[in-house]
Amino acid sequence: MDQPGIFQALWSIFKVLLTIKRPVFGGNGMVDHSEFAVILKELESSGGVDLADHEGELRSYAKKLGDVDTAQLTRDEALAFWINLYNAGALSLAAEAQRKGTGSVLRIPGGFSRPFVAVTGETVSLDAIEHAKIRRFKDPRIHAALVCGSVSCPTLRSEPYTGTNLDEQLDRQMVSFLANGASQLRTDGTLELSRVFLWYGSDFVRPKRMPTLVPSAKDKVVDALVPWLEHPADAVTAVEFQSYDWGLRCSVGDS
Secondary structure, rough: OOEEEEEEEHHHHHHHHHHHOOOOOOEEOOOHHHHHHHHHHHHHHHOOHHHHHHHHHHHHHHHOOOEEEEEEEEEHHHHHHHHHHHHHHHHHHHHHHHOOOOOOHHHOOOOOOOEEEEOOOOEHHHHHHHHHHHHHHHOOHHHHHOOOEEOOOOEOOOOOOOOOOOHHHHHHHHHHHHHHHHHHEEEEEEEEEHHHHHHHHHHHHOOHHHOOOOOOOOOOHHHHHHHOOOOOOHHOOOOEOOOOOOEHHHHHHHO
């Protein structure tokens, strides 16, 4: 399955940064994600084979989140809100692909760039939620939390993200993602990393500048990943990036 072209991806990011407002937060409110929790548990039990059956529920949950005033949320609660909303949207897109028998979310025209939901009056796409909302929180660990309904994306937690547990959840996601295939050290010292770290490695190297667009050197990416890697940095002699499998899959489980 072909991946999106680099110039197409950069243009998509640049466009949403220009047109979508920065995330707003600062209150002490919380959001009820129990509806999403039920969906995730059902998907975990079925192995995601019945994803298309949950398409309506996922869209209903996203629509309800659209009524939330994120300005009334704490910083962590707001970030959890956007991550859950994005993942529900990505699952909804994957459900559509499953229902249509396309074999990949990339076969749904404009799946990530088309309008998805209106949040307090602002209409956003999945691209806009990821790049103009989530990445602006300047926490690179989100790249282990966001899913795309594809074989190579991280496994989705079987529970929603919450402001109360967000830091622990994101740390566990990073460790799990790297330990379960996104980081593989060969006997010759070559570290094979998920392509996610080619696309977004600079977010880990320069988190205060997120969302970053300028690539970082491979060794700097490895150094930035050390807190979650099971391999010591001095054991790495070279770095390669894995190919990305965009084949359709819904993977839900504990991390």
